[in-house]
Amino acid sequence: MSDSFERLGLSPETLGALRRVRFTQPTPIQVQAIPPALAGKDVIGCAATGTGKTAAYVLPLVERFAGRKGSLGLVLAPTRELVRQIAEPLGVFAEARGLTHTVVIGGEDMSAQVEALKAHPTFVLATPGRLVDLLESGSVSLYRMEGLVLDEADRMLDMGFLPQLERILAELPRKRQTLLFSATLGPDVGRFARERLYKPVRVEVTRSGTPAERAEQRLYIVKPEEKSALLLTLLAESDSTALVFAKSKERADKVLRLLQREGHKSAVLHADRTQNQRRQALEGFREGTYRCLVATDIAARGLDVEDVGQVINYDLPHSPEDYVHRIGRTARAQASGVASTFATSRDKHVVAEIERIMRGQIPRVPVPREDPVFQEAWTRFLASQKDPGPAQKDSGAAPGKAQGRHARTHGKRRPR
Structure with missing residues (x-):
């Protein structure tokens, strides 16, 4: 198993950003998920909460989209709090490569979000409900998105977001990379993944349902x-x-x-x-x-x-x-x-x-x-x-x- 970020194929710019935030050693989910994600493959990642899932998908997408223009990556998460928390590390690593992002969640000014989307940020981080609202109003376009992340996929399905997810997926290009991360991989998540992902690499560093060991x-x-x-x-x-x-x-x-x-x-x-x-x-x-x-x-x-x-x-x-x-x-x-x-x-x-x-x-x-x-x-x-x-x-x-x-x-x- 790789014991350093240098061995995962990341750029010097990203490695520098990792050092600045004191990420010294990759976690197991990062070691196993980053290489296939960097290669553009679909990934299903299962790991207990708190094991570094966010960086496992943020880092490869930042690398893939570096030097490019337009909105290319969509990250969906079930709650406003989680979207905000994803935005923090993503902002650090995206900025290191000259990339931008915006947050689209309920409970905040929609008109300000529409204005932010007009600037075509590289990454759009969203809750499903607010993103569907923007789709219905014609305020956002997803046709150029090349990368989709579904974080806490099991939670989104548990919370009844399947109709919204299907509406969003219908707007995305069929040819795209999808990274699905979840702490548990139950029947609903398995069925969703089989229907929506293409030959995914499965990474399960803890058995589904295993709590954090410490x-x-x-x-x-x-x-x-x-x-x-x-x-x-x-x-x-x-x-x-x-x-x-x-x-x-x-x-x-x-x-x-x-x-x-x-x-x-x-x-x-x-x-x-x-x-x-x-x-x-x-x-x-x-x-x-x-x-x-x-x-x-x-x-x-x-x-x-x-x-x-x-x-x-x-x-x-x-x-x-x-x-x-x-x-x-x-x-x-x-x-x-x-x-x-x-x-x-x-x-x-x-x-x-x-x-x-x-x-x-x-x-x-x-x-x-x-x-x-x-x-x-x-x-x-x-x-x-x-x-x-x-x-x-x-x-x-x-x-x-x-x-x-x-x-x-x-x-x-x-x-x-």
Whole structure:
């Protein structure tokens, strides 16, 4: 296996850009995907989140389009956040070769995007929905595109983007290079790839469904009403940053309120937040303004944050494959971390499905019910059950009983 970027066939200009951003050694997915992509072949790449997939497709396309004019490369990703994150490394490497790019996503001024497209940037980075809007209005042309990237292809299909993808593909030339990257390669992705790619080179550096190796996994079997006490206990064990996943917007907001009341600087990320609020939450988490980021699965893919100390699955994901993406948020690049998952007795079938796709069991860990932090939170919960005042039920409970109110929500009402 190649142990340096020099051996992958990259130009001196690109190697210089790699040194400037301190990319010293290629990851396995880069070693295996870059040479066939440089040769113009279609590629299917499977690797766990955080293993360097972006550079694996950005670098060969930048090399192929260097010195040429017009819009030649289209990169599609399922979420606005992921598109923005792709834009950062692409911008660095494209600029080194005199190439340009623009970002086309929902939630931002479409007229400004139309103007940017008129300059014929080399690369267009887009979410499927906004790109289709621009196609329908006649504001973008894809007939000259020679390279297509589908990043997080499984996620795009899971999110129901197949009609938009088919609409976009119909506008692209039949003769093109397609690079499809995904953390899991399920039946839907396989069917899509067979129909849309030409003799692809398959690169699978981890088995489909394999989590990042450096993530230490822990599974806690808890009562629903114990989740909040366990969350506070895990946060008290260290001062590391924490990405906390909840399964709905309402639940995420409740967890956020709990953490804020307990003195943990926290932000939330879900679909009801405005684009500006999302950006502020992500930047604040990256920069250390917030210790905790509470998120729904909108952030499970493509969340580019270095050194996340722990991922906490307050709720299990809707899709077993999303478990892999969630815990991949810790153990990015050369980092390591802990991924803790809370499961109730009703979640047994979901846990079994997760373990099936991972081909291994998640280590069970005893719930630390004797820990002083857990006991204090649990005592507050029990007290709130005996005397739940009306003010506490509705809003603005005193900090001393906030924990109990939060836990009681889980205990008496099924989460949506």
